[in-house]
Amino acid sequence: GAVVSQHPSRVICKSGTSVKIECRSLDFQATTMFWYRQFPKQSLMLMATSNEGSKATYEQGVEKDKFLINHASLTLSTLTVTSAHPEDSSFYICSARVLPLGTGNYGYTFGSGTRLTVV
Amino acid sequence: DAKTTQPPSMDCAEGRAANLPCNHSTISGNEYVYWYRQIHSQGPQYIIHGLKNNETNEMASLIITEDRKSSTLILPHATLRDTAVYYCIVRVGDKAAGNKLTFGGGTRVLVKP
Numbered sequence: 001g002a003v004v005s006q007h008p009s010r011v012i013c014k015s016g017t018s019v020k021i022e023c024r025s026l027d028f029q030a031t032t033m034f035w036y037r038q039f040p041k042q043s044l045m046l047m048a049t050s051n052e053g054s055k056a057t058y059e060q061g062v063e064k065d066k067f068l069i070n071h072a073s074l075t076l077s078t079l080t081v082t083s084a085h086p087e088d089s090s091f092y093i094c095s096a097r098v099l100p101l102g103t104g105n106y107g108y109t110f111g112s113g114t115r116l117t118v119v
Numbered sequence: 120d121a122k123t124t125q126p127p128s129m130d131c132a133e134g135r136a137a138n139l140p141c142n143h144s145t146i147s148g149n150e151y152v153y154w155y156r157q158i159h160s161q162g163p164q165y166i167i168h169g170l171k172n173n174e175t176n177e178m179a180s181l182i183i184t185e186d187r188k189s190s191t192l193i194l195p196h197a198t199l200r201d202t203a204v205y206y207c208i209v210r211v212g213d214k215a216a217g218n219k220l221t222f223g224g225g226t227r228v229l230v231k232p
Binding site: 004043045107109113 | 221
């Protein structure tokens with residue numbers, strides 16, 4: 001099945017530094033990637049949608065200058081958390097849209113997530 | 120996409136069937152019901168999806184009511200490894216739509232020995 005590889009699985013960084021998270025589609029081409037953030041005991045919250053070769057679309061309330069998304073190829077999307085602060089500590093998950101699920105309908109496959117801790 | 124309502128938590132006994140309800144009373148004709156689960160500190164995992172017919176795969180069964188306003192995910196023989204948060208999601212099943220998956224609160228399922 002379609003696999004999305006997400007790295008790193010966990011990272012600790014100092015406040016004020018930037019952190020890059022990568023998601024690669026291993027056996028398919030991901031024209032669309034989604035980035036989610038999840039705080040403890042909460043559900044996944046969509047941050048942005050990225051399409052290969054174009055600018056990402058951010059959800060309301062998500063700072064595009066702080067969460068930089070690059071989707072330069074069909075197999076790689078990156079999320080960079082710039083000038084990270086402790087409140088950015090969270091679980092970040094990427095997801096790719098895939099075809100098909102037997103019905104010709106789009107499905108979604110998820111990365112394993114990145115636990116970011118900003119100290 | 121239609122909103123879904125799920126109980127926040129439920130327990131079930133190992134080896135027994137787990138029945139997880141989901142209400143989606145505002146679902147429209149071209150919206151599919153998807154189920155995903157998330158085991159602690161992992162990315163969500165696809166379980167099953169359906170439009171109006173009942174569906175079964177190696178993981179679970181999905182029962183959708185005739186009026187499509189609710190559905191039930193059935194894990195036939197729950198194991199301890201099925202402990203997870205289960206999300207019921209409704210979205211338009213359109214290849215061209217490119218729609219995102221919007222997660223609600225889900226049901227936290229605890230399988231007990």
